Amino acid sequence: MATEHSKSSARLMIAPAVFVLLVWMLVPLCMTLYFSFADYRPMRGTFDAWIGFGNYASFLTSSSFLSSVMVTLQMVAGILLITIGGGVALALLLDQPMFGQGIVRILVIAPFFVMPTVSALVWKNMFFNVDNGLFSYLWKFFGAQPYDFLSQSPLLSIVVIVAWQWLPFATLILLTAVQSLSSEQLEAAEMDGAPGYSRFWYIILPHLSRAITVVILIQTIFLLSIFAEIFVTTNGAFGTRTLTYLVYQRVLESQNIGLGSAGGIVAVILANVVAIFLMRIVGKNLDT
Amino acid sequence: MGRITLDKVQKKFGEVEVIPPLDLTIEDGEFVVFVGPSGCGKSTLLRLIAGLEDVSGGEIRIDGKPATDLPPAKRGLAMVFQSYALYPHMSVRKNIAFPMKMAGMDQAEQDRRIAKAAEALNLTDYLDRRPGQLSGGQRQRVAIGRAIVREPAAFLFDEPLSNLDAALRVGMRMEISELHSTLKTTMVYVTHDQVEAMTMADKIVVLRAGNIEQVGSPLELYKAPRNTFVAGFIGSPKMNLLTGAIADKHNATTIGIRPEHLDVVESGGTFTGRVGVAEHLGSDTFFHVHIPEMSEPMTVRAGGEVGLRHGDTIHLEPRAEHIHRFDAQGLRIA
Ligand SMILES: Nc1ncnc2c1ncn2[C@@H]1O[C@H](COP(=O)(O)OP(=O)(O)OP(=O)(O)O)[C@@H](O)[C@H]1O
Ligand SMILES: [Mg+2]
Numbered sequence: 344m345a346t347e348h349s350k351s352s353a354r355l356m357i358a359p360a361v362f363v364l365l366v367w368m369l370v371p372l373c374m375t376l377y378f379s380f381a382d383y384r385p386m387r388g389t390f391d392a393w394i395g396f397g398n399y400a401s402f403l404t405s406s407s408f409l410s411s412v413m414v415t416l417q418m419v420a421g422i423l424l425i426t427i428g429g430g431v432a433l434a435l436l437l438d439q440p441m442f443g444q445g446i447v448r449i450l451v452i453a454p455f456f457v458m459p460t461v462s463a464l465v466w467k468n469m470f471f472n473v474d475n476g477l478f479s480y481l482w483k484f485f486g487a488q489p490y491d492f493l494s495q496s497p498l499l500s501i502v503v504i505v506a507w508q509w510l511p512f513a514t515l516i517l518l519t520a521v522q523s524l525s526s527e528q529l530e531a532a533e534m535d536g537a538p539g540y541s542r543f544w545y546i547i548l549p550h551l552s553r554a555i556t557v558v559i560l561i562q563t564i565f566l567l568s569i570f571a572e573i574f575v576t577t578n579g580a581f582g583t584r585t586l587t588y589l590v591y592q593r594v595l596e597s598q599n600i601g602l603g604s605a606g607g608i609v610a611v612i613l614a615n616v617v618a619i620f621l622m623r624i625v626g627k628n629l630d631t
Numbered sequence: 632m633g634r635i636t637l638d639k640v641q642k643k644f645g646e647v648e649v650i651p652p653l654d655l656t657i658e659d660g661e662f663v664v665f666v667g668p669s670g671c672g673k674s675t676l677l678r679l680i681a682g683l684e685d686v687s688g689g690e691i692r693i694d695g696k697p698a699t700d701l702p703p704a705k706r707g708l709a710m711v712f713q714s715y716a717l718y719p720h721m722s723v724r725k726n727i728a729f730p731m732k733m734a735g736m737d738q739a740e741q742d743r744r745i746a747k748a749a750e751a752l753n754l755t756d757y758l759d760r761r762p763g764q765l766s767g768g769q770r771q772r773v774a775i776g777r778a779i780v781r782e783p784a785a786f787l788f789d790e791p792l793s794n795l796d797a798a799l800r801v802g803m804r805m806e807i808s809e810l811h812s813t814l815k816t817t818m819v820y821v822t823h824d825q826v827e828a829m830t831m832a833d834k835i836v837v838l839r840a841g842n843i844e845q846v847g848s849p850l851e852l853y854k855a856p857r858n859t860f861v862a863g864f865i866g867s868p869k870m871n872l873l874t875g876a877i878a879d880k881h882n883a884t885t886i887g888i889r890p891e892h893l894d895v896v897e898s899g900g901t902f903t904g905r906v907g908v909a910e911h912l913g914s915d916t917f918f919h920v921h922i923p924e925m926s927e928p929m930t931v932r933a934g935g936e937v938g939l940r941h942g943d944t945i946h947l948e949p950r951a952e953h954i955h956r957f958d959a960q961g962l963r964i965a
Pocket of ligand 2: 673674675790
């Protein structure tokens with residue numbers, strides 16, 4: 344792919360794909376942009392095509408906006424913490440030679456194949472349920488009062504559900520990174536007198552840093568738009584209303600399409616800010 | 632101090648016995664080279680000494696103290712790996728400092744030793760670079776630097792020069808020999824290159840399939856190989872091993888004549904043949920001579936100015952005092 348000729352023919356060949364993708368993205372984005380400047384409430388039959396920045400002003404100044412941003416950040420941070428920590432631990436475990444390695448690896452990946460709605464329902468009804476949930480039985484077994492996860496610590500509950508879903512992804516990427524570490528480096532460190540935790544801290548973790556940044560980047564982009572898990576469990580109540588969920592409520596529950604669109608655009612801008620910020624970090628990490 | 636004793640050391644991977652029980656003593660300050668063909672267990676033996684593999688039987692003693700069950704770090708040995716095994720995310724300085732940091736040495740002493748090692752290995756200008764920004768030879772020196780700052784009882788090298796080009800290899804060979812003569816620390820060096828073995832070693836250990844075939848100084852091995860395997864392995868180009876009628880004449884099953892112990896004569900001579908490939912090295916010329924009654928061509932070393940060409944007839948006369956005789960088991964007949 345080095346010559347001028349091959350470059351231009353390559354451009355020509357990817358042009359249709361780029362075009363389709365562009366249309367696919369641009370049309371909804373433009374429509375959202377258009378509605379965000381309109382006062383559009385279909386239930387009341389209101390439609391005023393241009394009201395300026397009114398929607399933005401009311402979305403940004405409402406008290407729910409700031410709290411939803413905070414909730415989103417807390418949720419993403421919590422999930423990242425669990426998936427990265429757990430992912431590193433699982434990757435190191437799975438790298439050890441053990442009986443039934445193939446089956447164990449497939450089992451670890453399994454949660455990734457479960458649909459978000461389904462996994463949220465499973466967690467809600469089989470684990471967190473106060474009367475019949477497995478955790479309640481566990482609590483009772485130890486003589487404790489069953490704990491109502493979803494209403495007592497709803498944010499944590501959702502974090503646990505989503506982290507459970509994303510753990511396989513993190514584990515898988517980190518496992519390949521662990522496997523690419525040359526055993527001679529670890530042996531050299533062993534000869535240099537580094538005990539297990541030092542080998543982890545000075546050799547394994549730096550080796551994993553790239554993979555960790557990639558996991559953070561990809562997960563953050565997907566996690567900013569968590570929806571199904573909140574919808575199924577708390578419906579955005581008890582301080583679990585993320586930015587995405589707030590937009591949904593504005594559009595569907597309040598039937599205010601203009602306000603919701605403005606919120607959507609704000610969310611897109613914020614997500615891009617986060618993405619650019621993360622890209623910078625990744626870029627820096629991938630360079631060295 | 633670095634006297635290493637292997638007592639009936641044995642290694643099995645599952646059912647496969649890679650090293651049958653083996654005895655060996657490496658004296659303090661000695662430069663010992665393990666040579667042998669690929670897969671004969673050189674690396675395994677070195678890793679057993681290092682503690683990176685557990686022995687399946689027998690005992691290892693370092694300075695008389697049992698070390699069989701000691702973890703690698705406690706044996707006081709330093710190892711230089713074939714792939715260098717530098718830590719890619721640390722600067723050269725940090726790489727060299729790592730073993731000292733792990734030992735909890737104070738900073739001033741660390742700096743002093745790093746400076747001294749960098750000086751000795753010509754690394755002073757590269758201390759703040761990452762390994763990825765160094766050439767192969769420089770990386771090799773960093774790996775050696777990381778080993779010497781620990782002031783170990785013995786150094787273990789596993790084919791440290793095999794990733795370098797020929798010119799650099801000769802240079803590094805000298806540097807390692809130089810290092811040995813200044814440090815006077817025991818060194819155990821694994822290679823499959825018999826030239827490295829001959830030039831560097833105080834003592835060569837020739838291995839085949841995990842067995843020690845012969846131990847001795849390079850000249851002992853050259854002059855009196857204990858069997859046909861060692862005879863064929865030590866020396867470059869290889870010794871000519873002849874069987875059949877010519878061997879019978881010397882009351883042996885096999886006789887060995889080194890290329891350098893065959894004289895080209897005008898006429899007559901024990902062997903008469905046709906010149907095949909001729910390798911002109913300037914100082915020497917190696918002829919591969921096809922002799923009708925022998926299946927393999929014979930190698931002859933002649934001076935640089937011998938005017939023989941491909942297809943010419945050549946007459947050869949071995950020097951009688953340099954003929955090695957071996958019996959039916961391949962063992963040397965004194
Ligand atoms: N972890 C292992 N499991 C099973 N067999 C092994 C293992 N490591 C080495 N071997 C076997 O032991 C034998 C000796 O291996 P070793 O690496 O010591 O050879 P070597 O003499 O260093 O060869 P080379 O010159 O190619 O490096 C080989 O036949 C190899 O297949
Ligand atoms: Mg080897």
